[in-house]
Amino acid sequence: MNTATATTAAPSTRTVAISATGLRKSYGDKVVLDGIDLRIPEGTVFALLGPNGAGKTTTVEILSTLIAADGGEARIAGHDVAADPDAVRGRIGVTGQFAAVDGLLTAEENLILMADLHHLSRDEGRRRCAELLERFELTEAARKNVATFSGGMRRKLDLAMTLVGRPRIIFLDEPTTGLDPRSRRVMWELIRDLVTEQGVTIFLTTQYLEEADQLADRIAVLDHGKLVAEGTAEELKRLIPGGHVRVRFADETRLAAAAGLFGIATRDDESLTLQIPSDGSVANLRAVLDTLDGSGVQAESLTVHTPDLDDVFLTLTGRQNTPTTQKESNR
Incomplete structure (x- = not known):
């Protein structure tokens, strides 16, 4: 396997939102994360790429306090993930690979449920729900059962539910999987707005290379539990011969x-x-x-x-099961 590791240091002018040092995780004899280091400034989009089984979801689960690491240290908004998980949970939102919405409820009821879980008052919860329904263009569908929603509408509602508590750091684990190209681009615009208008930090894992190219300020490639390269999209492309x-x-x-x-x-x-x-x-x-x-x-x-992210991925991981390109996803 080619493990070109040329990297460029992350920008240091912003407060660090997410950091990890020597993060490790194993399941029995299988090493999933093998000592990874991360440093992600606030108000940026960080994308983690890697083949299936590389450890992307495990990384998100550790950083969002869903599972414990076997070793190393991770801090979210200055709080230690292992020592102070409640403080971490109060500052993050998580959108998983599959929309976590209740199909038996309406969009409005799903959002109100989240407001109740965040202990918002009745009036504040309803104001927040109305605001999010409008922002995500779901107002007309607010009182329809979610079971009738398209995939794109369900993903928008899922992200809206994540935002009820106004998190400053959001983990998006393959948020556009299964969406058609138009719905995917709508999600991209929503993600960009969160960063540019509200200064939210986004930690993104994705199977769409164009998604990382379009959204991420920095990209890291994870393979066999190790970070094999990190940089901007252009920096990573320059690692690969053929330009x-x-x-x-x-x-x-x-x-x-x-x-x-x-x-x-x-x-x-x-x-x-x-x-x-x-x-x-x-x-x-x-x-x-x-x-x-x-x-x-x-x-x-x-x-x-110049080489594209497809070339970067295949060269750095040495595998054929590359994440999906936008061209392929249109088929």
Whole structure:
């Protein structure tokens, strides 16, 4: 297995919302988490990727106090998960892989039930429920049984129920699994709004690589219980070879001249293009342009090609059971 581990330190200008040091968990002889470290600033989206069985859900369960770790330390909003679980629970919300809604109740009744569990007064609970129904565009369906809801509506209600207690940190464990592309994008907008408008911290696990690419400020790849890489989407893509700049020329004369400038470039006479290895950085692109300009070779067009998160996942984990791409999910 390729375990490229180049990482970039997480931003340190914000208060840390979630941290873990040496987190470990085993079930019998099976090691699920093998000493992982996390540092997630508040008001950001952190995505955890990994193949099935990598330990993503176990990580969420430990951080949200649902199960105990075998070793290491974890802190949520400054509170030790093992020593002060009640304080942690008072600051978090959890949305699991399957919508935890009661199909026999209406949307409004589900939300009121959550308000009661959070010990909100009757008036405050009803105000909060009305606010969330409006925000999630469920007002018209408020008094309909949830059993009649589509998958997207159920997931929206599930997230709304998580927000009744105004948590500052939310764990979303594969929140859009099974949703159609339109419903998934609606959920993305709701998640973005929570972060940008309210400063909520999101810990996201997902099987959709585009979801992580679209939402996450930082992404970590978990495999066999270990974090094998962490960084922004662009940083992770630059870990993987195969990036290149493709330059097209007007004629074979210019193509030949450019080919002589880049010894390791791949020339395609039919398309009049030159493929030059690149890490996708601005500095590398500028160097290509400066070389062409300095030699007086004029290009017709230029495109930059970088590996995507599919490539990152397959290279770092060495497995074929890659999480779902958006293209695949549209089939």
